[in-house]
Amino acid sequence: MNNFTNPGAAMSGAYLPLLLLFTVSVLNAVGMMVASHILSPRRPTAQKEMPYESGMIPLGDTRARFSVKFYMVAISFIVFDLETIFLIPWAVQMRELGWSAFLAMTMFVVVLAVGLLYEWKKGGLEWD
Amino acid sequence: MDYQPISGIPALIAMSLKVTVIFTVVMLVVAYTTLAERRVSAWIQDRSGPNRVGPGGLLQPIADGIKNFLKEETLPATASRVFFVLAPMLTIVPALVTFAVIPIAAPLPTPWGVVDMIIADVPIGILYVLAVSSLGVYGLVLGGWASNNKYAFLGGLRASAQMVSYEVALGLSLVTVLMLTGSVTLTEMVWQQQQLDVWFALPLSLAFIFFLISAFAETNRLPFDMPESESELVTGYHTEYSSMKFSMYMIAEFGHMVTASALMATLFFGGWDLPGMWDDAFWYQGQLIKGFASDGSVLLAAPAVWKTLITFGAFALKTSIFLLIYIWVRWTLPRFRYDQVMALGWKVMLPVALAYVMVMAGTILSLDEVGLQWGFFYGMVLTAVSALCTLFFLLFIDRGHTIVGAAALERQKRTVHLPRRASAPTPPPAPVAAGQEAR
Numbered sequence: 001m002n003n004f005t006n007p008g009a010a011m012s013g014a015y016l017p018l019l020l021l022f023t024v025s026v027l028n029a030v031g032m033m034v035a036s037h038i039l040s041p042r043r044p045t046a047q048k049e050m051p052y053e054s055g056m057i058p059l060g061d062t063r064a065r066f067s068v069k070f071y072m073v074a075i076s077f078i079v080f081d082l083e084t085i086f087l088i089p090w091a092v093q094m095r096e097l098g099w100s101a102f103l104a105m106t107m108f109v110v111v112l113a114v115g116l117l118y119e120w121k122k123g124g125l126e127w128d
Numbered sequence: 129m130d131y132q133p134i135s136g137i138p139a140l141i142a143m144s145l146k147v148t149v150i151f152t153v154v155m156l157v158v159a160y161t162t163l164a165e166r167r168v169s170a171w172i173q174d175r176s177g178p179n180r181v182g183p184g185g186l187l188q189p190i191a192d193g194i195k196n197f198l199k200e201e202t203l204p205a206t207a208s209r210v211f212f213v214l215a216p217m218l219t220i221v222p223a224l225v226t227f228a229v230i231p232i233a234a235p236l237p238t239p240w241g242v243v244d245m246i247i248a249d250v251p252i253g254i255l256y257v258l259a260v261s262s263l264g265v266y267g268l269v270l271g272g273w274a275s276n277n278k279y280a281f282l283g284g285l286r287a288s289a290q291m292v293s294y295e296v297a298l299g300l301s302l303v304t305v306l307m308l309t310g311s312v313t314l315t316e317m318v319w320q321q322q323q324l325d326v327w328f329a330l331p332l333s334l335a336f337i338f339f340l341i342s343a344f345a346e347t348n349r350l351p352f353d354m355p356e357s358e359s360e361l362v363t364g365y366h367t368e369y370s371s372m373k374f375s376m377y378m379i380a381e382f383g384h385m386v387t388a389s390a391l392m393a394t395l396f397f398g399g400w401d402l403p404g405m406w407d408d409a410f411w412y413q414g415q416l417i418k419g420f421a422s423d424g425s426v427l428l429a430a431p432a433v434w435k436t437l438i439t440f441g442a443f444a445l446k447t448s449i450f451l452l453i454y455i456w457v458r459w460t461l462p463r464f465r466y467d468q469v470m471a472l473g474w475k476v477m478l479p480v481a482l483a484y485v486m487v488m489a490g491t492i493l494s495l496d497e498v499g500l501q502w503g504f505f506y507g508m509v510l511t512a513v514s515a516l517c518t519l520f521f522l523l524f525i526d527r528g529h530t531i532v533g534a535a536a537l538e539r540q541k542r543t544v545h546l547p548r549r550a551s552a553p554t555p556p557p558a559p560v561a562a563g564q565e566a567r
Contacts (some may be wrong), residue, residue: 017248018228018256020147025224028151028375029217033553036372041445049205051277052367062206062276064388074471077292080478084299088255089486091306094489095496103494109482116479127467 072124083112131416131431132403134241142243150247154227159189164507165455181184192375199357200370204276206367209276209457216369216376219267223383226261229253230390235409239430242416245400245436246315253313254302257391258295261346264384265291268355271377272365283364286466287348287355293473294345294352298307300340302479303489305395308510316564318399321409323419326507329396333514334521336396336486338477343388343396345473347381349454351461354469389450390443397446400439407435484517 005070051058090105119125136144138178163178163185170177179185203212250256264424265288274283308314309320321327329336336529356364358441366377381458393399401407408418409429489514500506 014248014250016149018225020144020249021225021228021247022152022221024147024151024535025221028155028224029220029243032220032372032376033213033217036197036201036363040199040371042200044202046205048202050278051204051275052362053204053278053360057540058278062278062281064278066282066395070285073289073293076474079394080296081292084296084303087300088306089311091303091485091489092310092312094307095310095492099493102489105489106486109486113479113482116474120475125470125472 036098069127076119076124079115080112131237131242131429132203132405133411134238134243136240138240142238142240143247146243146245150227150232153225153385154224155379157190158379159193161312161382161386161451162192162378163189164451165458169451169459170457171502172456179430196372200281200403201373202368204368206276208276209273211270212226212288212368213373215267215271215274215472215566216373216380217267219264219269220376220383221382222260222263223380223387226257226387229256229314230387230394231318231399232390233436234441235405235429235431236433242314242431245440249313250314251313253311253315254306254317254395255312257387258299258302261384262291262295267380268365271369273364277368278369279361279363279422281318283355283361284365286361287365290348290352290469290473291353293345293470296478296479297473298342298346299368300308300478300485301342302395303485304332304335305516307485307489307492314394314399314476315410317395318401319408319409321398322401322405322408322410323502323505325504326511327367327396327398327401328475331507331510331514332488332516333398333511333516334480335520336392338481339392339396341472341477343392344457345469346453347383347388347454349385350458351361351464352469353463357463386447387456389447389454392444392450392511399446400443402439402442466507476525477486478533480521487513487517 044089053059086108087105090101092102133139164189167177167185169295177186179186181187181191187559228247229250230247231244231249235508236243268287268291269284272282272287275281305317306513308324308328308331309317310315310321319326323456324331344350348355355361355392356366361367381431405418408417409431410418412426415426416429416431417426419427422428488510491510495509500509
């Protein structure tokens with residue numbers, strides 16, 4: 001299966017169109033910003049510049065503390081997204097690697113599943 | 129006739145043309161998806177929708193664009209100016225460059241060589257999609273934070289937590305696709321679906337369901353539009369944005385929708401492939417082939433302009449169907465509560481997707497062990513196994529155990545706090561006199 005190679009893709013210039021597209025997109029974004037900056041009227045008043053809180057005068061500070069749950073989600077994400085990243089190289093070569101690699105990956109997945117179960121039972125996934 | 133890939137100066141011209149044309153087409157599709165959303169929403173709700181600008185309202189997106197350029201820009205006095213301006217650009221760029229690795233049609237023969245109908249057939253393929261599309265979350269979080277507005281800040285937080293949660297399930301559903309293709313490039317994914325004679329939506333049905341759900345969550349569309357739920361957060365992370373900056377967030381959201389639809393069409397519905405072998409084409413050791421004969425020799429493909437056009441039509445049709453499903457679901461399902469969103473991602477989709485990956489890996493290895501030929505029958509066996517997994521998932525895994533409504537939570541609280549029956553039965557509570565009950 002490794003024999004499938006696109007001669008176009010094998011060239012080192014395969015990434016050149018990506019660079020071009022990226023440049024076009026950035027220029028497009030900057031262009032939109034600049035154009036709307038030039039074209040749009042600007043008559044600021046104190047009321048317009050207030051943060052919008054449904055018409056009320058804003059109360060308190062925005063940079064307040066927020067729930068620690070968001071950090072928990074971020075940490076769990078790092079663990080399980082890394083797991084996915086580890087699975088991808090194995091998945092691509094799975095049919096060549098055969099049963100021994102399957103066994104190794106099963107152990108890996110089981111260990112992480114136990115970790116997930118532990119986090120679940122500890123209440124790390126609850127949201128209230 | 130021997131077909132060679134295009135090279136040299138014509139290749140550079142073809143590349144520039146492809147980048148320009150595909151970028152323009154994606155922008156146009158995004159613009160007209162906004163119109164389609166409004167017209168289809170109107171149709172579902174039995175009203176007319178925008179139909180005044182141009183024939184049947186067809187010029188409405190252009191009018192919207194001009195209007196957005198001419199509207200006043202507001203900048204909150206307390207906002208962080210640099211990040212406030214930077215955030216929409218950070219959101220829109222990843223949304224528009226993700227499309228680069230998706231093949232949109234069969235290779236096009238020209239007098240100078242064969243042109244692949246894909247902007248960049250990079251060897252990292254789907255990894256590029258995963259990497260770039262998840263960059264979009266930075267723009268949302270930064271925009272919400274820089275606005276210095278409580279609603280926007282909460283919207284940005286929710287967006288980040290939700291998008292990272294569903295990225296795990298998205299990645300795991302992709303792992304099964306990679307096991308079948310043995311490659312990460314999307315051109316080869318299309319090719320393997322042509323070889324299997326079955327589109328992956330059948331052999332990997334549960335992976336497709338997970339990918340669909342995750343794609344909805346990743347694009348922040350209903351029923352997962354917690355980051356911008358109007359009834360709670362005004363409009364979430366883009367509350368403070370007006371004129372073109374608001375428009376850029378909208379373009380980014382619809383751009384992600386278009387890319388996700390194109391990805392679902394490519395990964396699970398054969399991309400530009402149509403049934404039959406007549407349109408199959410793939411670069412194999414420098415030759416454009418359409419398959420292998422029974423003795424292992426290659427069968428050369430015959431690319432043609434009409435084949436490119438028809439396959440592009442097939443790809444566009446498949447993508448539009450998914451876009452229509454996006455809009456349809458918006459008016460079908462109510463919004464989740466935030467804890468339900470998180471529970472679905474972490475407690476249901478992650479464990480089930482992990483188990484599914486291992487089940488499919490075992491099945492594929494067993495089929496190879498038996499020596500089954502890669503083809504239609506192979507696909508059908510996988511379809512049967514997947515169908516069993518899907519039925520098990522739909523019928524048994526979550527029947528209101530993990531994702532529950534508020535009323536069910538109350539019921540749980542009432543039942544959980546009943547006194548536990550210890551080894552010695554607790555004495556029955558003393559009868560309460562009628563007068564004492566109120567206390």
